[in-house]
Amino acid sequence: MTTAISTSEIIYPSSDGEPIAETYDHVYAIFATLQILRQYLQGRRATVLANQFLYYAQGFPKLRVAPDVMVIYDVEPGGRDNYKIWEEKQVPKVIFEFTSKGTQEEDKTTKKNLYEGLEVEEYWLFDPKGEWITQQLQGYRLKGDIYEPITDSCSQALQLRLAVEGKLIGFYRLDNGAKLLVNDELIAALKQETNQRIEAEAQAEQERQRAEQERQRAAELEALLSRYREQFGDLP
Numbered sequence: 001m002t003t004a005i006s007t008s009e010i011i012y013p014s015s016d017g018e019p020i021a022e023t024y025d026h027v028y029a030i031f032a033t034l035q036i037l038r039q040y041l042q043g044r045r046a047t048v049l050a051n052q053f054l055y056y057a058q059g060f061p062k063l064r065v066a067p068d069v070m071v072i073y074d075v076e077p078g079g080r081d082n083y084k085i086w087e088e089k090q091v092p093k094v095i096f097e098f099t100s101k102g103t104q105e106e107d108k109t110t111k112k113n114l115y116e117g118l119e120v121e122e123y124w125l126f127d128p129k130g131e132w133i134t135q136q137l138q139g140y141r142l143k144g145d146i147y148e149p150i151t152d153s154c155s156q157a158l159q160l161r162l163a164v165e166g167k168l169i170g171f172y173r174l175d176n177g178a179k180l181l182v183n184d185e186l187i188a189a190l191k192q193e194t195n196q197r198i199e200a201e202a203q204a205e206q207e208r209q210r211a212e213q214e215r216q217r218a219a220e221l222e223a224l225l226s227r228y229r230e231q232f233g234d235l236p
């Protein structure tokens with residue numbers, strides 16, 4: 001007999017153990033954008049989240065995506081372990097993906113189609129290394145239910161103009177042209193947080209490699225013992 005599971009008993013994980021991004025450039029660009037937009041929206045009923053699961057179908061925890069940065073309006077400010085659309089009653093207004101050659105197909109097809117279907121108003125792709133987006137930055141805005149390319153580099157949802165500045169996105173207010181800056185204290189904290197994340201991921205990779213080496217040694221020993229038993233029988 002099958003027992004029905006209450007939706008309240010379904011677990012929605014907040015992490016999958018995967019690294020936040022492929023390279024230092026991507027990690028730094030993600031956290032710089034996160035800090036700049038958080039500071040810009042401070043005092044407003046909005047939140048900015050980075051690399052956290054976005055769940056979009058209640059009762060189906062495997063239906064999720066982890067946008068690099070997402071901006072949500074008309075919700076309580078502050079962080080969350082994850083974001084569930086049916087609880088917050090708001091779809092992200094703007095999503096940024098910091099893309100690379102390795103994530104190109106997913107970013108420009110799978111995620112683009114998903115965000116379009118969820119009616120995310122703007123979707124921005126930023127390629128810090130310029131691996132496949134020649135101009136590094138490409139935005140899309142919903143027109144009806146279809147994404148159309150943004151040609152003026154302006155985010156109507158954020159009321160900001162976006163500019164490529166090396167391996168980062170520069171943000172400028174549309175009302176007065178002022179650039180959004182991160183103060184020295186935030187920059188120092190950002191660098192520290194980025195370095196800590198990279199060190200933690202490097203340590204986790206070392207542990208994974210060490211465990212794999214141990215597994216291989218155990219397998220080799222087992223194979224050696226198996227050959228010994230075939231030739232001489234069980235060990236005394």
